[in-house]
Amino acid sequence: MTNVAATLLAGVVFGLALAAPPGPMNAIIAEESVVHGWLSGFKAGLGAMTADALFFVLAALGVVAFVEEFPTLRAAMVGVGGVLMLYFAYGAAQDVRSSFRPADAVGDADAVGASDGGADRIAGTGFTKAFVLALTNPYQILFWLTIGVGLLDPGTLDVLAETPYVGARLTGLLVVETGSPALVVGFFGGILVWVTGFPAALVGAERRVNSLAPVVAGVSALVLAGFGALFLSQSVGAFFG
Template identity: 75%
Template sequence: MVGLLGSALAGVVFGLALAAPPGPMNAVIAEESVVRGWNAGFRAGLGAFTADATFFVLAFLGVVAFVEQFPTLQAVMVGVGGLLMLYFAYGAAQEVEGSFRPDGVGGRPDGRSDGGVDDNTGFRKAFVLALTNPYQILFWLTIGVGLLEPGRVDVLAETPYVGSELAGLLVVQTGSPALIAGFFAGILLWASGFPAALVTAERRVESFAPAVAALSALVLGGFGVLFLWDAVTTFV
């Protein structure tokens, strides 16, 4: 029982460590949260979660490992992701002006500031971006596949940006259903907690929503250019 609990907790840490760092997914979640409310932000988080669940099933079936054999296909997916990020960056930039509170008061009673845009928009945006995000693709081609097989994984070493500093701090056994369940629970925890924190901050600071929308546009635009460049250099 202790072993299962430890694996589950390690999985939660792993999921949080993977979901929390800044990137295009969190940019979409942030924009949806401050502009349209917690529900929209959570739905965007569910979009990224669903994409990871899809990758998990594909990894289990061996499809992810099969895709690894075709670098051209991966490059096309990265290029499509880059174009989508630029498109969504343009949409986020348009949200900046509309996200200012009228007369310095709070948002609408229903938690929206957009006149009733479908909350599922964020889900679709995050889901499509996650499916073409090379970082998530690379994760499931390597570490993600390893989660399914008996072995060991250095959980915090896979944290984006700071993994080298955290290597060796949390090493767990892979191939455990408890580890995988904890992993997805950690992602869900971030998908619900991150929007809640943003909405709370937005209610306290009048200029918070426009600032987050602008930052989201910059992050999405920057990653869009980066992904397009990566795709182009693959073909050149």
């Protein structure tokens, strides 16, 4: 039981370590949270998490590895992801202006449009945006082609070494055995903790700082535009390089 609990906790840490660093998914979650409220940010996080769950199933079935055998298909997916990120970056830029709200409206965006069902429409948009974007995100595809596909295979995993940006500095701090369902459950549990807490923290901060919404929307637009341009250049390079 102790080993199962330790593996479960390691999975939670692993999920948090992968979900927390800045990137296109968190840019979508952040924008949805401060502009439309916690529910929309949470649903955006669920969209990204649902894509991860789908990738996990496809990886277990060997379908994800199939993509790696066709570089042209992968390059096309990266290109589509780049175009989507630029499109969503434009939407985030538009939200910079619309997110300037009266002080008493800050943090109450979940109630906007309640009379005509607008809140449900807005919240659903976050899920769709994140889900579609995650399906073409080369970082997530690469993860499931490499690390993710081995979560259920017996072996070892250096959990913190896979943390984006700072993994090299954390090598060897948390090494766990793979092949346990508890690791997978903990992994998705860690992601769920992040997609619940991150939007809540942003909405809570916005209630105290009225100018936070346009700032977050602007930063989200820049992040999405940067990743979009990067992915498009990678796609073009794969086709014509």
